[in-house]
Amino acid sequence: MALAALRKYWPFYVMLLPGVLFYLIFRYFPMYGMVIAFKDFSMMDGILHSPWANPWYKHFETFYQSPYFGELLRNTLLISLYKLVWGTIPPILLALLLNECRIRWLRSIVQTLTYMPHFLSWVIIFGILIALFSQNGGIVNRWIVEAGGSSYPFLTSTHTFRSVLVGSEVWQNLGWGAIIYLAAIAGIDPTLYEAARVDGASRLRMIWHITIPGIRSVIVLLFILKLGHLLDAGFDQIYILYNIQVYPVADILDTWVYRTGLQQLNFSLASAVGLFKSLIGMVLVLFANNVAKRWGEGIW
């Protein structure tokens, strides 16, 4: 039976082979490699031969009892939540406005320009932030000084750094985030608007009573799915933008794992924290998908 399948379908299996190898080597071996969270890993002995930690939960306990635990968890969740709260409404508003735009060329220019930041890397955005907000040379600070104030270190102050994170993320994704809502708006039955127009409804009322209800399920769905990624506060962005002065408010699980593992070479402890994050992350995603599915349409 299996042999017959193999004979019939072998070209397909040959095609699958490189991809399957990729997944085994770069995705599944690392999952096995997570056992070092329960070992006292040393480079000499490798993953296999390093001795088991005693007790097995040693590294988890170390992390749990360290002062980092609370701080990292708080920073991760707070930054995620701020991004979720501040990042949800603006793209929806932009989509509603684009939908109301009656001048076609204006609409397409606005779309092109607002989608663009999505393709800039965080390094580039870091450069932009320096040009705008750095303490000496940033244009905002020069304005402040000119107006008689004193310059402020927006990028290195614990008071403003989270706002910088949230603001730059909202800026980057304002337009791109609107695409999906625009598609949802395009799916609304046009006869609803016709009927409302006949009844003499104003455009504001149509937005409120037709457009927003029409995309409500998409809004809720995306919100739930984003909740599933609560532990991903944005490693790429934070690693590139942060600095030692703002660690107390910006250090998240991922950045700490990177520094502890790859810079201080404390592989087992870092893996334990990574495993902790992966597991809770998985539970959150599954839970979110489940809720989303019940809401109407799951992602799988």
Add this chain to the structure above:
Amino acid sequence: MVKGLEDRLFNALVYAVLVFCALLAIFPILYVISVSITPFGEVLRNGGFILIPRDVTLTAYKTLLTQSNLPQAFKVTVLITVVGTAINLVLTGLMAYPLSRKNLPGRRLVLLMIVFTLIFSGGLIPTYLIVKSVGLIDSIWAMILPNAIWSFNVLIMKSFFEGLPEELFESARIDGAKEFRILFQIVTPLSIPVIMTIGLFYLVGHWNEFFQAIFYVTDRTLFPLQVIVREILMQSQQPLENADNITPTQTLQMASVMIASLPVLVVYPFIQKYFTKGMLLGSIKG
């Protein structure tokens, strides 16, 4: 009559906010460009705000192109972008095509294997150890192979292939075409839109390559553009005296930002529609 006025006011408000959004998106980039080409003395004289400089100087660019690692990094980035995208597309296509054949035994298992990586991952440290143990550390391949396939892209491509008419495959098979030939000579030409879309996402991903270099590469000659630009950005500001004669740090920094983003900015308007399409494909089927 009142209605018309109300409508016009409403329109004016909509357009005003839209124009504001567009300016919000483009202004920071224009400002970066202007800083990178303005003699610093002029910037200072104008209280720091210049959008269209009177004098233009390309000194910062010349300095970077002759006295920094940027040209080398540029070459590295172009190399990983070209080679990487080619490998991405071949591997993604080879994986997506068999998975689009609904009757293939074992199909569900492979799909499960792909989807599971979307919700669970081994994390940074174990992945680093694997990359190290297969000997990729400090090679160009460390920035290409560990992310050679993006699961979402396989799923997008698979669902595109599933949408192709079944008769196409049957008639080709009756004509005696082998599966590889069907994939490369029949399926591929019909799939140009999805290949473009996915290829562009991979392409931008490689162009913005930063983290795999940070994780797996210590050899400075292999650093891609973004890593070098960040190093330049991390240099602290120099004092602002004597601004007419030197090229100040910030001008250099912004010139490096422009060198790294210019290709994306120039090409982007022409290929934007493919991205938009891809975004929708991904959100519906992903």
